[in-house]
Amino acid sequence: MGSWGTVVCLAFAVCVGTASAATLGAVLTEGGMVEGTSKKLGFRKHMDVFKGIPFAAQPGRFEVAKPHPGWSGLLKTTEFKQRCLQVTLTQSSTRGSEDCLYLNIWVPHGAQVSTGLPVMVYLYGGAFLVGGSQGANFLDNYLYSGEEIVQRGKxxxxxxxxxxxxxxxxxxxxxxxxxxxxxxxxxxxIAWVHRNIKAFGGDPDNITLFGESAGSASVNFQILTPYNKGLVRRAISQSGVALSPWALSKDPLYWAKQIAQKVGCPTDTTASMMGCLKITDPVALTLAGNLKLFNINEPVVYGLGLAPVVDGDFLPEHPSNLFHNAAEVDYIAGTNDMDGHLFAGFDIPSVNERWTPTPPEDLYGLLRGLTKEKGERAANTSYDLYTQSWGAEPTKETIKKTVVELETDFLFLAPTQAATHLHLKHSKGGRTYSYVFSVPSRIPFFPSWMGADHAEDLQYVFGKPFTTPLAYFPRHRDVSKYLIAYWTNFAWTGNPSDGGSKVPCAWPAYTKVKQQYLEINTKITASSVKENLRSPFMKYWGETFRSLPTVESQPPTI
Incomplete structure (x- = not known):
């Protein structure tokens, strides 16, 4: 080999060596040193992954967690930790541990180690009953892996x-x-991330929260509490807000007593009840809080009694009165176009039975259950609104779709639009954006008219069409690319259209002049920007329904 060849080889070796060196190695956190794993993504592209970093000590039962005492030596953070103790999906047993306050970090690098990157903190959903930071796992492919987001959005x-x-x-x-x-x-x-993320190459002053379902409502709660003032710069709520009827427990003592009775604790005073619950087997406590216990003769949403509460501290007032705390936070809030289908399938199973008609009286019964606090008058006015376009002989499909539209509006869309409006109303610099996600469901046994069911956006946000390409069509990779681009641009700049990633069309802000939103699906063009989302229905739930007098509310019927 000639001298020129030797120079080229040496130069190449230096380049490769430099690229290989683009890893954080051991990182000093407030608790001690941690070391994750480094993964090569391509030429001059690497990623560091830290799994299972403790951010708080194991919490005392029914107590706010305390800071982690720290550790000596080097902590290897290469495996996901257990979920927090919870029921399994069959609700017949439990999984997880009380020692569960850990987080995971994905960091992208180019030829050099990254610095000053935006940070996106994900809060998972699961009805406040189940869930974990890594998500469901199929062949070591975790749903909430940050890998695709970090390498595509930097x-x-x-x-x-x-x-x-x-x-x-x-x-x-x-x-x-x-x-x-x-x-x-x-x-x-969140506070741990704010204090420590600079050591991982992140910008502590540019933290974006994002989450779905109960995690989406949690994102909203976290920007409304005074405890996060100055910690969070932006937030994205996907299918849930603090105003959602399932997101706030109105009668927590009722549910606490149900659980206490189930495990044999006294209920005469809250002091004696909590004293007993604190020394009760945690597995028994967890099983007592499953949905089977609450086998209520009402819409399933009213069985979700374990949820956040207005405690006078973390949430000093009702969430609707706390939006001033998010005045400087940029906020995206949206829903899937058939988010309510999941609940509709439980409440009226015939919705998913192709040959079985859904009687109109089932819709009326559902309305009575959902609007019980306003009495019979609310059920009648709601029924008139939702059936006004039916005509004399509505088809089976029309009735079924109406049931799904009702559950979507009541449980997701109307509260999300209300939160969007309140964020805009109290804004002092924080921008507001609205969207609807409408990629048709990929679940084969669902009705042919199905849109995007609850949680179906997650696979696209986390880039699964790229991780498991054989399971998707090219159009699904398109929508995944769009979502990651909008979300990460927003994390960079507060504007989903402006950042390092190309988007198919500009997404205008939701303003007092124009209540615009973006419809997100596989083909996004300028015509995907629309206005006044389901306006007559939103006006009804936001104004007419709220103005109806409240009748005396009763606890759920067991």
Whole structure:
């Protein structure tokens, strides 16, 4: 080999060596040194992954967690930790541990180690009953892996564990059991990120929260609490807000007593009840908080009794009165176009039975259940609104779709639009954006008219069409690319259209002059920007329904 060849080889070796060196190695955090794993993504592209960094000590039962005492030596953070103790999906057993307050970090690098990157902190959903920071796992392919987001959007992704179910959200409604332990966990994770992320190459002053379902409502709670003032710059709520009817427990003591009775604890005073619950087997407590216990003769949403509460501290007032705390936070809030289908399938199973008609009286019965606090008058006015376009002989499909539209509007869309409006109203620089996600469901046994069911956006946000390409069509990779681009641009600049990633069309802000939103699907063009989303229905739930007098509310019927 000639001298020129030798120079080229040496230069190449230096380049490769430099690229290989683009890793953080051991990182000093407030608790001690941590070391994750480094993964090569391509030429001059690497990623560091840290799994299972403790951000708080193992919490006392029904107590706010305390800071982690730290460790000596080097902590290897190469494996996901267990979820917080929770029921399994069959609700017949439990999984997870009380020692669960850990987070995971994904950091992208180019030829050199990254610095000053935006940070996106993910809060998972699961009805405040289940869930974990890594998500479901199929062949070591975790749903909430940040890998695709970080390499495509050049951001850091963090996912945080928090307590769920009985141990995360049981409350007596007073100081003996104030509740919101899961929300405190989330806050502690966010605060840890703010204090430590600079050592991982992140910008502590540019943290974006994002989450879905209960995690989406949690994102909203976290920007409304005064405890996060100055910690969070931007937020994205996907299918859920603090105003959602399932996101706030109105009668927490009722549910606490149900659980206490189930495990044999006294209910005469909240002090004696909590004293007993604190020394009860945690597995028994967790099982007592499953949905089977609450086999209520009402819409399933009213069985979700373990949820955040207005505790006078973390949430000093009703969330609708706390939007001033998010005045400087940029906020995206949206829903899937058939988010309510999941609930509709439980409430009226015939919705998913192709040959079985859904009687109109089932829709009326559902409305009576959903609007019970306003009485019969609300059921009648709601029914008139939702059936006004039916004509004399509505088809089976029309009735079924109406049921899904009702559940979507009531449980997701109307509260999200209300939160969007309140964020805009109280804004002092924080921008507001609205969207609807409408990629048709890929679940084969669903009706042919199905749109995007609850949680179906997650696979695209986390880039699964790229991770498992054989399971998707090219159009699914398109929408995944669009979502990651909008979300990460927003994390960089506060504007989903402006950043390092190309988008198919500009997404205008939601303003007092124009209530515009973006419809996100596989073909996004300028015509995907629309206005006044389901305006007559939003006006009804936001104004007419709210103005109806409240009748005396009764606890759920067991």
């Amino acid at each position: 951001v850091i992704v963090v996912s945080v564990n928090y307590r769920v179910g009985t141990l995360g959200f049981l409350s007596t409604g007073d100081t003996n059991g104030p509740g919101n332990y899961g929300l405190w966990d989330q806050h502690m994770g």
